[in-house]
Amino acid sequence: MLAPIGIFDSGVGGTSIWKEVVKMLPHENTIYLADSANAPYGEKSKEEILQLSIKNTEFLLKQGCKLIIVACNTATTNAIDYLRAHYSVPFIGIEPAIKPAALHTKTKKVGVLATKGTLSSSLFHNTSKLFAEGITVLEQEGKGLVELIEAGKTDSREMRTLLTKFLNPMLDQEIDCLVLGCTHYPYLIPVLKEIIPANITIIDSGEAVARQTKAVLGNLGLLSENQQPSVHQFYTNKEVSVLKSLVGGPNVEVSYLDF
Numbered sequence: 001m002l003a004p005i006g007i008f009d010s011g012v013g014g015t016s017i018w019k020e021v022v023k024m025l026p027h028e029n030t031i032y033l034a035d036s037a038n039a040p041y042g043e044k045s046k047e048e049i050l051q052l053s054i055k056n057t058e059f060l061l062k063q064g065c066k067l068i069i070v071a072c073n074t075a076t077t078n079a080i081d082y083l084r085a086h087y088s089v090p091f092i093g094i095e096p097a098i099k100p101a102a103l104h105t106k107t108k109k110v111g112v113l114a115t116k117g118t119l120s121s122s123l124f125h126n127t128s129k130l131f132a133e134g135i136t137v138l139e140q141e142g143k144g145l146v147e148l149i150e151a152g153k154t155d156s157r158e159m160r161t162l163l164t165k166f167l168n169p170m171l172d173q174e175i176d177c178l179v180l181g182c183t184h185y186p187y188l189i190p191v192l193k194e195i196i197p198a199n200i201t202i203i204d205s206g207e208a209v210a211r212q213t214k215a216v217l218g219n220l221g222l223l224s225e226n227q228q229p230s231v232h233q234f235y236t237n238k239e240v241s242v243l244k245s246l247v248g249g250p251n252v253e254v255s256y257l258d259f
């Protein structure tokens with residue numbers, strides 16, 4: 001089936017998920033929406049996040065997408081229940097990987113770096129309650145991180161200052177796992193590795209999302225049998241340069257669109 005997979009995020013962060021999806025599903029076409037004009041979602045109300053998620057979903061459905069990946073923890077934790085209830089297309093979401101961290105930790109202390117919108121959601125609270133019994137989950141809002149990544153300042157002094165401030169309290173408490181609960185944050189891994197000791201495991205959910213996407217498409221008989229090179233269309237409603245710097249390869253097109 002040639003219909004594309006639709007992917008949206010508040011901005012460029014969901015491209016970390018797109019990369020995993022393309023690796024696992026090389027025959028699929030994709031359309032990616034970077035709603036950077038409205039980033040960060042993490043500081044918005046649940047209602048605003050919901051309205052933006054509906055707007056993105058309707059755009060992707062108009063493009064004929066067969067499945068939508070909500071490549072944003074904030075949108076997933078605040079809007080995916082609504083989206084699943086109101087649209088017939090399958091949705092794959094992403095949530096902070098509390099369960100793998102809870103299974104992995106030896107110190108029984110896990111840090112979660114995520115947006116305010118994710119940390120305050122009931123979905124996040126329910127997941128923590130369910131999977132992290134007996135584990136101390138140290139939550140930290142990554143206020144300001146998404147803005148710096150959106151501005152192309154991932155490898156900057158401001159970024160190091162913010163991350164050090166956010167991570168020091170967790171390091172003092174001897175976490176041994178750090179969950180990246182925002183799809184922008186995998187781009188911080190090189191800087192994080194300078195700041196945190198090597199014995200701390202960094203966990204993100206990108207590969208799990210790709211695996212789940214493949215499983216759902218397979219179960220529904222929607223996997224592409226395309227033998228042509230796949231095509232990847234990216235749209236951003238802000239300037240294209242940061243997005244362009246993160247994605248590349250054959251048949252990748254990045255365009256500005258006021259969606």
Ligand code: DGL
Pocket residue numbers: 009010011013014039040041042043071072073074075115118146181182183184
């Ligand atoms: N990539 C989004 C997430 O995973 C960032 C949210 C934001 O825009 O604040 O939560």
